[in-house]
Amino acid sequence: MIRRLSTYVIRRVLSMILLLVLLSLVVFILFSLLPADPARLTCGKSCTPEIIEANRHRLGLDMPVLAQYWEFVKGIFVGRTYAANSPDPVQCSAPCLGYSFKRGEEVFVLIKDRLPATIWLAFGAFVLWLAAGISLGIYSALRRGRWQDRSVMGVALVGYSLPSFFIGLVAIFFIIIRWQLLPFPSYISPLENPVQFLQTMILPWIILATLYAAFYMRLTRNQMLEVLGDDYIRTARAKGLPERVVIRKHALRAGLTPIVTAAGLDLAGLLGGAIITESIFSLPGIGSLAVNSVNDADLPLIVGITLVAATFIIFANLIVDLLYAVIDPRVRLS
Amino acid sequence: MTSASAPFLSVQDLSVTFPTEDGRVQAVDGVSFSVERGKTLAVVGESGSGKSVTAQAIMGLLDRRLSSVTGHAWLEGRDLVAMDDDEVRRERGSRMAMIFQDPMSSLHPFYRIGAQLSEAVLVHQKVSKQAAREQALEMLNRVGIPDPRTRIDNYPHQLSGGMRQRVMIAMALINSPALLIADEPTTALDVTVQAQILELIGNLQQEYDTAVIMITHDLGIVADIADDVAVMYGGRIVESGSVDDIFYRPQMPYTLGLLASVPRLDQVRAERLDPIPGNPPSPISLPPGCVFQPRCAYSDRVADHACEGVRPELVDIGGGHAVRCHLDGGQRLAIATDVLDALAGSGA
Incomplete structure (x- = not known):
């Protein structure tokens, strides 16, 4: 059975690699079809057509799209040099996801520098919303139709319907400005200053988690209500198991699959940048980088961020599928 | 029925109502019967006659918030209806057990059958996991699962319907309960398997001296195995007596x-x-x-x-x-x- 599981893993990883190749190709072709001319964007107002054409050649933008794609892929593994024959060539070391001439920086480095803030934000919120969403969802399901259920679901509805930019701004106004309970957010690595890190992250975590927790409460509640009506739950009770074992061991595990799916994809989506939350709290993450790159029409950076975000989603899909196999034996044995 | 002492299980004036938005549903209305150890009472009726609800009320499986149970169910002198949730839970699976209609959906799909059987042992007996597994193995053997050492590590979906019902029976009887309630245990099975399952229940009943309540709509089964019969209609017993x-x-x-x-x-x-x-x-x-x-x-x-x-x-x-x-x-x-x-x- 271990063998079957490993075959399953290998098959899934191979298909993931294929998917990544296709995805990067599609992203690359899509962006090459955009009307924006990256060569035009390389020089400022006093630009002449000659300079543009020279830059186009230096960047390899005069090559066919597929040739450019090949250079790009090669760059990821061995790095690449832009304008190799010119007096000032630009080095982009592996893994090279492109070079932002706008910012004079390798795309990979730009993203790498922004990733920690996004990762911290996403995982912190993730833990919060799973803990709150699942426990309140179970609580609500076990008190279905009573006032506890109604109030939890009412709060969930409110949390779900309030846009995060609104509660974010309200929170900043009252908690930071009016009551001065927290200092102004200023991101710093938790390794450097854990206190300031927590002071900065606590509000974004809560704001971001509120939105998701509301959804997970409803999802968990509905899953539990469905599963609690299943025959094997009646069997578990007929065996004389205590109710908490029936709930935790039998019902929750059976109802877990859709929650795992949603959680994996939501987390991956956030790793690609929580645009609104990062912008409100001026966190130096992928989301705010993405907004800036779009404002600047910084094409190489946009391509890089899109690819990284999409890679997270594909990875999450793989992990979710592997988790299915762990949770449900019917998946790995069929 | 002639024994002078109190019967093993005596149900008296048992009623179950469910409050619903459309009004009170009287699912069971004043049901009384008794069963002795080693004997089989068949409860017969169409669907909706209240026979399954009666069984669940005895087992304490009805949610007290969603139903109201009145009357008595004396199991060796102790009233199951009057017990609190935890007391009746301790009786379930140890002194009384139940098997259900659909073995396909009655086992948890994510746990190995060995784990599901051991769990039933561990909740009622203070034994090691290893000892519980030994009991599970022995019980699988007894209910006629071929190659139980392999099967114990199977998941339910790897077994046929008849095998799963055997596992359900093994799980119900693993703590040697004195009362077994079987709620249409053969309805979902092939005809040839039905006879085997009934025979198995009969054999184990003799071995353990179990009182059996067989809920069924199949008069053929009743004629085969019952000592006494209660015919239910509209939540009431309308006729009862020997087979x-x-x-x-x-x-x-x-x-x-x-x-x-x-x-x-x-x-x-x-x-x-x-x-x-x-x-x-x-x-x-x-x-x-x-x-x-x-x-x-x-x-x-x-x-x-x-x-x-x-x-x-x-x-x-x-x-x-x-x-x-x-x-x-x-x-x-x-x-x-x-x-x-x-x-x-x-x-x-």
């Missing part, structure tokens, strides 16, 4: 209707089946008098429309045979003779 009382001396028109609607292989001529006209009553609006009156062909023989307005009581007509019917003894006997003669005549 011979019910099959050879039935008195209540509903019981007669049930017997007449069974297809018989021993009939020489292809007679049309004789179904009971109409449908079972809705438990939300039960008739005020006899619950069977709307479908009864003989209620006009009773004076003053008593069947429509007056609730008949379950009356013992001798030897533990009880009937709930307004017809007098002579009328019932005449009707029964007619129906049974017609049945026998078509077979003669």
Whole structure:
């Protein structure tokens, strides 16, 4: 059975690699079809057509799209040099996801520098919303139709319907400005200053988690209500198991699959940048980088961020599928 | 039934109501019966007659917030209905156990059958996991699972329906309960497997001296295995007695209707089946008098429309045979003779 599981893993990883190749190709072709001319964007107002054409050649933008794609892929593994024959060539070391001439920086480095803030934000919120969403969802399901259920679901509805930019701004106004309970957010690595890190992250975590927790409460509640009506739950009770074992061991595990799916994809989506939350709290993450790159029409950076975000989603899909196999034996044995 | 001491399980005046938005649903209404160890009581009725709810009420499986159970269910002198949730939970799986209709969905799909069996042991006995697994293995062997050392690590979906029902039986009997309630245990199985499962339950019943309540709508099963029979309709017992009382001396028109609607292989001529006209009553609006009156062909023989307005009581007509019917003894006997003669005549 271990063998079957490993075959399953290998098959899934191979298909993931294929998917990544296709995805990067599609992203690359899509962006090459955009009307924006990256060569035009390389020089400022006093630009002449000659300079543009020279830059186009230096960047390899005069090559066919597929040739450019090949250079790009090669760059990821061995790095690449832009304008190799010119007096000032630009080095982009592996893994090279492109070079932002706008910012004079390798795309990979730009993203790498922004990733920690996004990762911290996403995982912190993730833990919060799973803990709150699942426990309140179970609580609500076990008190279905009573006032506890109604109030939890009412709060969930409110949390779900309030846009995060609104509660974010309200929170900043009252908690930071009016009551001065927290200092102004200023991101710093938790390794450097854990206190300031927590002071900065606590509000974004809560704001971001509120939105998701509301959804997970409803999802968990509905899953539990469905599963609690299943025959094997009646069997578990007929065996004389205590109710908490029936709930935790039998019902929750059976109802877990859709929650795992949603959680994996939501987390991956956030790793690609929580645009609104990062912008409100001026966190130096992928989301705010993405907004800036779009404002600047910084094409190489946009391509890089899109690819990284999409890679997270594909990875999450793989992990979710592997988790299915762990949770449900019917998946790995069929 | 003749033992002087109190019966092993004695259900007295058991009623179950569910409050719903459409009104109170009277699912079980004043049910009384008793079972001795080693004996089998068959509870017979159509779907919706309250037989499964009766079983779940005895087992304490009904959610107390969503239902109200009154009356008594004395198990060796202790009232299961009066126990609190935790007390009755301790009885479940240890002194009383239940198997269900659909073995396909009654086992947890994500756990190995060995784990599910051991769990039943560990919740009631203070033994090691290893000892619990040994018990599980032994029990799988006893219920006739071939190659139990391999099968114990299977998941339910790797077993056939009959095998799964054997596992369910193993799980129910692993703590040697004195009472086994089987709720239509063979309905979802192939006919050939049905006989094996019934035989297995019968053998284990003898081995453990278990009292069995067999809930079924299949009169063939009743005739095979039951000592006593309770016929339920509209949440009430309408006739009860020994299996011979019910099959050879039935008195209540509903019981007669049930017997007449069974297809018989021993009939020489292809007679049309004789179904009971109409449908079972809705438990939300039960008739005020006899619950069977709307479908009864003989209620006009009773004076003053008593069947429509007056609730008949379950009356013992001798030897533990009880009937709930307004017809007098002579009328019932005449009707029964007619129906049974017609049945026998078509077979003669």
